[in-house]
Amino acid sequence: MRISDVAKLLSVSKATIRRIETLGLIKAPIRDRNDQRRYTEADVEALRKVIYDRVAEVAPPGAKASPRSDRVDRLVDRLRAGKEAAHAKRTQAPQE
Helix, strand or coil: CCCCHHHHHHCCCHHHHHHHHHCCCCCCEEECCCCCCEEEHHHHHHHHHHHHHCCCCCCCCCCCCCCCCHHHHHHHHHHHHHHHHHHHHHCCCEEE
16 A cells, blocks of 8 residues: 555554654555555554554643544544454354
8 A cells, every 4th residue: 555545544644654654663664666655454554553552642631622632533433443343353253
């Protein structure tokens, strides 16, 4: 996947993904012949975990909500729903 595809999938900017990479929170993805990043499913999962961990942090008491807080809340909800759906699928008993 290209960085724009991953950004759209995870609802973050390309700059956010690059910053996460620069900070060393994920390993650098492979690059194609044109020196463009190509993300594997494992890369996307690593990014998803970093983003989830960051947005799931609790704000200190009395902190004012930022204009982006609704967007962050929606992202956390989507990530939690996906995680719960994956867990339900793994633990679902086979039907006879």
